[in-house]
Amino acid sequence: MSDRPIGSVALIGAGPGDPGLITVRGHALLRGADVVVYDRLVPAELLAVAPRAEHIDVGKAPRAHTKTQDEINEILVREARAGKTVVRLKGGDPFLFGRGGEEAEVLARAGIPVEVVPGVTSSIAGPAVAGIPVTHRDLAASLAIATAHEAEGGAGARIDWDALARMDTVVLMMGVSRLGSVATRLIAAGKAPGTPAAVVQDATLPTQRTVTAPLSRIAAAARKAGIRAPAVTIVGHVVRMREQLGGWDTRPLSGRRVLVSRTREQASELSMILRELGAEVVEAPAIRVEPPRSWSRIDRAIQRLRGQAYAWVVFTSANGVRFFFSRLASAGLDARAFVNTKIAAVGMGTAEALRVRGLAADLIPTVFTTEAIGEVFPSGEGRVLLARADQVEPGLDDALAAKGWRVERVVAYRLRGAGAIPAAVRKAVLAGKVDVLTFASGGTVRAFAAALKGKPGRGTKVVCIGPVTAKAARAAGLRVHAVADPHTIPALAAAVCDAVLSGSHQSRQR
Secondary structure (H helix, E strand, C coil): CCCCCCCEEEEEECECCCHHHCCHHHHHHHHCCCEEEECCCCCHHHHCCCCCCEEEECCEECCEECCCHHHHHHHHHHHHHCCCEEEEEECECCCCCCCHHHHHHHHHHCCCCEEEECCCCHHHHHHHHCCCCCCECCCECCEEEEECCCCCCCHHHHCCHHHHHHCCEEEEECCHHHHHHHHHHHHHCCCCCCCEEEEEECCCCCCCEEEEEEHHHHHHHHHHHCCCCCEEEEECHHHHHHHHHCCHHHCCCCCCEEEECCCCCCHHHHHHHHHHCCCEEEECCCEEEECCCCCHHHHHHHHHHHCCCCCEEEECCHHHHHHHHHHHHHCCCCHHHHCCCEEEECCHHHHHHHHCCCCCCCECCCCCCHHHHHHHCCCCCCEEEEEEECCCCCHHHHHHHHCCCEEEEEEEEEEEECCCCCHHHHHHHHCCCCCEEEECCHHHHHHHHHHHCCCCCCCCEEEECCHHHHHHHHHCCCCCCEECCCCCHHHHHHHHHHHHHCCHHHHHCC
16 A cells, blocks of 8 residues: 555636636635646636646537546546645536536545535526526525536436426526527426526626527527527526626627737736726737846946936836836835935826835826926926836937936836737737727837738727827827827726727827
C-alpha cells in the first residue's frame, strides 16, 4: 500500500456563466487547486484563477463528449489518489442535472474526501437575469425544475407531465432541440396554450438573448430567433414580469461587441464599464508601453527636480506618471522631491495617478487635451519639464515656449505596436462583426490600423476619446462616429452607447 497521503476532491458549482457569480468558497478552493477538471461551459476567466494547476477538459456537448462519465470518474479518483487537491468545476450547481451526485458517490466509495460547494444554478439565475422571478406572491406559489433532455432510461424520461402542468412556474433545462415536443406535452397535460413562456440563451453572459411567446408558439419563436443551447425555458405567468423588470439583455449595449484597443494594463476600466452596460468586450491591445531605452535623461531631470530647478512639471498621461515615479523611487525619492515645483496634468486619469502618489495637480485644463493645457498655461520664465511618451507632436512644447518658458522634454516611456491582432479578432473586424472600435490615443489608432491591414466592415462604428485621437483616426482612413465629451474613460463608454443606440452621434462628431 502506498505511503503517499490521499488527496481530496471539491465539487464546485461555477455558476450560470458570468465568472463573477462563483461563490467565495469556490473561488478560494479553485485558487489552491493542483488539478482542475472542468466542463465545457466553464468560463476561461475561472480557469485563470488557477494558472499553476493542471487543467483537464472533460466537457460534453450534445453528441460530442470529450470524456465519458466513467472516464471522468476515473480521472477524479486517479488524481486524488496521487495526493493532489482536485477541483471538479461544473457549470451551474454540481447537484442539479450536473451528475455531481454520481461523481460524489464514486469518490465516497473510493474513500476519497469530497467537499461540495453549491453553485448559482441557471434554472434560477437564467430567469432572474431575464427579468423573470420564478415565484411571485400574486402569480406563482409553486415551482418545478425538470430536464427536457430525455435520455433513454434517464430522469428526463420519467417526467410526470400531469404534475408538471399543475405547477405555477415550470423551468426546463437542456431542452432547446426538444422545445416543440415539450410544449405539446405540457399542453396535452393541461397547461393552457396561451400560458406565457420564455427561452433564455447564454444567461448572465454578454451574448444573453431572451425570446417570449405563448407556450403554443414558443418553439417556433425560439427557432425563428436562432436560439441555441445552452438555454433555459420558463413557462408560467411570471414571464409577464419581464415587461416591467427588463433584464440583463435589455441594457444599452446588450448583444453588441465592442473592441478595446488600449494597452493591457489600461484596458480594465473601460472594459468593466462596457461590460456593465451589457457589451461583449473584445480586448485587442494595439500598443504596448515600454521604458525608455536609457534612463539617463530622466535621472538627470530628477536630480534637477530635487534641486528645485523646475518651476513646473507637466504630465500628459497616467503612464508618464507611473514611469517617472518608478524612476523617482529608484533614486530613493518620493513626492517630496516636488517641493516648490508646480504640477500640471492633462485629464482626470493623470491627476488621479498623481493623487495616489501624494500629489495634487496645480493645473488641470477643463478640456482634457494637450492643446488645452498649452492654452491655459500661465506665462512666465524658468524651466518646465515635460515627461511624455516618445511619439508626440511638438505642439505643447511650442505653446509653452511661446509663453516664455524654457521647455525640457524627456521620454518617460515608449509606445510600441503590440504586434499582430489575433487572427479571429482581425477577421471579425474586417467582416463587420464587431459593432464598435474604441480608441483612447492617436498612437493606438495608428498601431491598430497598421496591424489590421484593411478597413473595418460596413456598420462598424469608431468612437474616440478626444479630438486629437479622432484626427488620427480620420488620417488612418476611419470614419469617426462619436467623440467623448469630456475626454474621459466613462465618457468614452457613454459615447459608445450614443453611437450604437441613437442617431445623435452625428451631432457629436468633431
